[in-house]
Amino acid sequence: MPHVLLNSMNLECALRLLVAVVCGGFIGIERTHRSKGAGVRTHILVAIGAALFVIISKYGFSDYVEIENTGVDISRVAANVVTGISFLGAGIIFTRGGSIHGLTTAAGVWVTAAIGLAVGAGMYTLGIAGTVLILFVQLIMHRGMLLEMGNMISSRIVVNMDDNPQLFAELQEMLKDRHIEIYGSHIKRRKDNTLTYTLDVRMPQNISSKEVLNLIKESKVIKSIGF
Amino acid sequence: MTTVFFQNNFEIEIIIRMICAAICGFVLGIERSRHGKAAGIRTYMVVSIGACIFAIASKYGFSDYVGMGRDADVARVASNIVSGVSFLGAGTILIVSDRVTGLTTAAGIWAMAAIGTAFGTGMYIVATIATLYIFVIQNLFHNKLTRKRVYVKVPGSVDIVMDSSEKSLNKVLGVFEKYQMDIDTTGIERHKDDSLLYRFAVNFPESTSIIDVVSDLSNIKNVQSVDM
Numbered sequence: 001m002p003h004v005l006l007n008s009m010n011l012e013c014a015l016r017l018l019v020a021v022v023c024g025g026f027i028g029i030e031r032t033h034r035s036k037g038a039g040v041r042t043h044i045l046v047a048i049g050a051a052l053f054v055i056i057s058k059y060g061f062s063d064y065v066e067i068e069n070t071g072v073d074i075s076r077v078a079a080n081v082v083t084g085i086s087f088l089g090a091g092i093i094f095t096r097g098g099s100i101h102g103l104t105t106a107a108g109v110w111v112t113a114a115i116g117l118a119v120g121a122g123m124y125t126l127g128i129a130g131t132v133l134i135l136f137v138q139l140i141m142h143r144g145m146l147l148e149m150g151n152m153i154s155s156r157i158v159v160n161m162d163d164n165p166q167l168f169a170e171l172q173e174m175l176k177d178r179h180i181e182i183y184g185s186h187i188k189r190r191k192d193n194t195l196t197y198t199l200d201v202r203m204p205q206n207i208s209s210k211e212v213l214n215l216i217k218e219s220k221v222i223k224s225i226g227f
Numbered sequence: 228m229t230t231v232f233f234q235n236n237f238e239i240e241i242i243i244r245m246i247c248a249a250i251c252g253f254v255l256g257i258e259r260s261r262h263g264k265a266a267g268i269r270t271y272m273v274v275s276i277g278a279c280i281f282a283i284a285s286k287y288g289f290s291d292y293v294g295m296g297r298d299a300d301v302a303r304v305a306s307n308i309v310s311g312v313s314f315l316g317a318g319t320i321l322i323v324s325d326r327v328t329g330l331t332t333a334a335g336i337w338a339m340a341a342i343g344t345a346f347g348t349g350m351y352i353v354a355t356i357a358t359l360y361i362f363v364i365q366n367l368f369h370n371k372l373t374r375k376r377v378y379v380k381v382p383g384s385v386d387i388v389m390d391s392s393e394k395s396l397n398k399v400l401g402v403f404e405k406y407q408m409d410i411d412t413t414g415i416e417r418h419k420d421d422s423l424l425y426r427f428a429v430n431f432p433e434s435t436s437i438i439d440v441v442s443d444l445s446n447i448k449n450v451q452s453v454d455m
């Protein structure tokens with residue numbers, strides 16, 4: 001399955017690295033840099049690093065194994081790319097108020113390394129097909145379609161208001177009207193006897209500034225509200 | 228694939244490989260340093276040299292003592308460079324107020340280790356080509372700020388005190404759109420009298436002049452104060 005397309009091995013490797021850069025670039029462009037952190041450059045660097053490690057793994061050691069009892073497992077370095085990139089991915093994942101974030105970003109980095117690895121080994125078809133499939137998944141499964149499927153996003157709302165359970169019940173009603181579900185809360189009392197509620201919520205989509213304005217106008221008792 | 232320049236004097240060969248690794252680390256590190264990132268020239272050079280040394284030791288350090296019952300897999304030590312540097316990279320990643328940062332730096336260290344390893348095993352040409360690719364990519368990104376898709380946006384915050392009318396909010400949103408600023412989160416606090424304090428967490432293009440944004444926002448009627 002691996003193909004060697006050019007006669008000169010050095011040029012071949014240059015081609016493989018280039019294809020890795022392109023594949024990583026495409027995946028990265030679709031994961032455009034928002035506050036998630038993994039942008040085009042990250043994906044390109046991961047892909048080219050993985051491809052380079054595989055090239056080293058496969059071709060970098062064979063010239064020194066003529067000595068007896070010296071061997072080389074040419075897949076060993078490549079094998080560690082899998083574990084290695086997973087550590088990097090693990091650093092991206094974090095928990096906030098009981099829900100996990102960064103998982104998709106970490107998985108994206110992981111799969112980019114896989115594609116870089118495939119291309120580095122010479123399996124162009126596998127790498128390119130994988131890239132196309134990932135792009136397909138990302139484009140089809142973007143926010144719009146997920147919303148229609150009832151997907152909710154997790155977020156956090158911080159509200160400051162007077163200490164009055166009835167008012168809080170009214171606030172909950174208001175949120176419920178907007179399809180915001182509260183699944184976790186943390187209450188802190190401030191010096192002026194107001195309470196600050198930190199609510200972990202699930203809602204169909206991110207709240208726009210205008211809706212926040214409407215919320216605070218609707219309920220005169222909210223002193224401050226933030227996301 | 229691998230070249231050995233000095234067959235007879237291997238010590239010099241090793242030194243040349245390390246120097247090459249250092250040079251490539253320097254070349255790629257300059258760009259990071261110029262942006263004030265934590266991992267700058269020194270980190271990149273050191274990671275590159277370190278990976279190079281590990282690779283050299285892996286490949287050439289054990290064959291002199293193999294024999295009956297003693298084998299050497301010349302790639303084994305080098306293979307652990309990969310996992311090892313990922314630990315380092317994962318430690319570079321920081322999560323600050325629910326945002327992940329340092330990812331590009333971590334990926335850069337990962338690629339740098341790959342280049343250092345390549346030099347260590349003697350793959351001069353491939354390593355140089357990889358360095359070239361990354362160098363070009365890095366510079367492409369800082370010159371092509373006009374292309375919407377590859378915008379580098381940095382996080383920031385804007386605090387505005389103004390009245391509670393939707394019209395004013397619309398004008399503010401208009402200014403944000405003009406400077407291609409994306410709003411992450413919005414917070415509103417009741418301020419004196421009938422005014423509200425808006426706290427926006429935003430992402431804006433690196434090249435934006437903060438002064439321009441602030442002055443545009445201050446020019447909106449009913450905006451009492453702007454802080455960015």
